[in-house]
Amino acid sequence: MRHAAWARRAGSFATRLVLAVLLTGLVTAGLQSVLADRLTVRAMERDAVSRVVDVAAGAEARLADGPGDRAALEADVTDLAERGIEGATVVDAPPGDATAVRAAVLRGRDVLVVTVPVRLRTEVVGLQVTLDEDEARSRSAALRRSLLVVFGLGALGAVPLMLLLGGRRLLRRHRDEVHLSGTDDLTGTGSRRAFPVDLEAFVSAVRQDEQSLSVLVAQVGGLDAVTSTLGRRRSDAFLADVAALLHERHPHRVYRLGGDVFAVVLPGIGPDDAFLLADALRTEVADRLPPLALTVGVAGLDERCTDAETLLIAADSALDEARQLGGNRVVGPGDSAFGLRWLANRPSD
Numbered sequence: 507m508r509h510a511a512w513a514r515r516a517g518s519f520a521t522r523l524v525l526a527v528l529l530t531g532l533v534t535a536g537l538q539s540v541l542a543d544r545l546t547v548r549a550m551e552r553d554a555v556s557r558v559v560d561v562a563a564g565a566e567a568r569l570a571d572g573p574g575d576r577a578a579l580e581a582d583v584t585d586l587a588e589r590g591i592e593g594a595t596v597v598d599a600p601p602g603d604a605t606a607v608r609a610a611v612l613r614g615r616d617v618l619v620v621t622v623p624v625r626l627r628t629e630v631v632g633l634q635v636t637l638d639e640d641e642a643r644s645r646s647a648a649l650r651r652s653l654l655v656v657f658g659l660g661a662l663g664a665v666p667l668m669l670l671l672g673g674r675r676l677l678r679r680h681r682d683e684v685h686l687s688g689t690d691d692l693t694g695t696g697s698r699r700a701f702p703v704d705l706e707a708f709v710s711a712v713r714q715d716e717q718s719l720s721v722l723v724a725q726v727g728g729l730d731a732v733t734s735t736l737g738r739r740r741s742d743a744f745l746a747d748v749a750a751l752l753h754e755r756h757p758h759r760v761y762r763l764g765g766d767v768f769a770v771v772l773p774g775i776g777p778d779d780a781f782l783l784a785d786a787l788r789t790e791v792a793d794r795l796p797p798l799a800l801t802v803g804v805a806g807l808d809e810r811c812t813d814a815e816t817l818l819i820a821a822d823s824a825l826d827e828a829r830q831l832g833g834n835r836v837v838g839p840g841d842s843a844f845g846l847r848w849l850a851n852r853p854s855d
Contacts, residue, residue, distance in 0.1 A: 693749035696761035720780030720806040777806030804838035
């Protein structure tokens with residue numbers, strides 16, 4: 507169950523990674539569309555200016571040996587027929603004798619109006635040419651497709667590149683953090699954080715299979731004496747020894763709830779059998795790890811404990827009763843005193 511919780515968290519991280527890549531792809535697609543339009547407009551303007559400059563240069567060359575006046579230029583360009591050129595006219599020179607480009611709408615079509623200065627013998631005039639944008643739009647579509655392919659391949663390649671350049675280390679660190687969040691550092695048992703999540707999962711599973719389930723909440727006694735005589739490190743070693751003993755019988759189902767308190771989840775085991783098992787554990791701890799003693803509270807799923815919350819409250823109540831009776835004992839649902847304490851502690855409906 508704890509592994510399932512880790513898997514869910516790792517899966518959540520992978521999901522977030524995929525969503526981030528998809529979001530990046532969507533943003534990239536939008537940016538490339540805008541970029542394609544801007545690049546196309548600039549390329550179209552440069553192309554238009556280049557074509558008109560060529561026309562103007564040709565006109566200047568043809569007029570070099572002639573009169574070289576405005577009338578001659580107008581006559582030269584009257585019959586101009588070039589692909590994509592709507593028409594050419596002679597106008598006043600653009601301000602500053604610089605090439606001017608503007609967008610316009612002509613008979614419902616988008617066009618570019620390009621005006622290039624032409625230096626005649628007598629004056630400087632402007633050669634104005636109107637270019638249709640249909641060709642430019644087709645270029646824009648082609649450029650957009652090309653950019654989409656490039657950015658799409660880049661986005662797809664980002665994931666393996668990230669993994670190669672350190673992403674695997676990041677994912678491994680994430681898995682380690684998830685593992686540590688569900689594992690107690692000192693004893694290697696499940697952590698306090700993982701216990702309620704796993705207990706809910708255990709309860710749901712046994713309900714579906716119509717099986718029994720019991721919970722032991724155990725407190726290790728005698729650690730204060732060990733700490734005062736042998737030090738904190740030896741006391742921690744004793745805690746690890748208790749965890750190892752619990753793991754011998756119930757691997758992956760033991761949790762350290764904090765300090766000297768452990769919980770053991772027993773799926774498929776009823777409270778009566780859990781009581782006998784807890785008493786055997788208490789005896790084993792006393793025999794193998796003196797001067798430690800184990801005080802245990804036992805609870806099982808029944809008509810009083812119908813979910814994970816009430817089950818845990820019942821086990822804690824049994825442990826409290828065992829402490830009140832002096833410790834180093836097991837208290838479970840069969841004890842009358844436990845029943846009274848359970849009634850006092852159970853949540854109100």
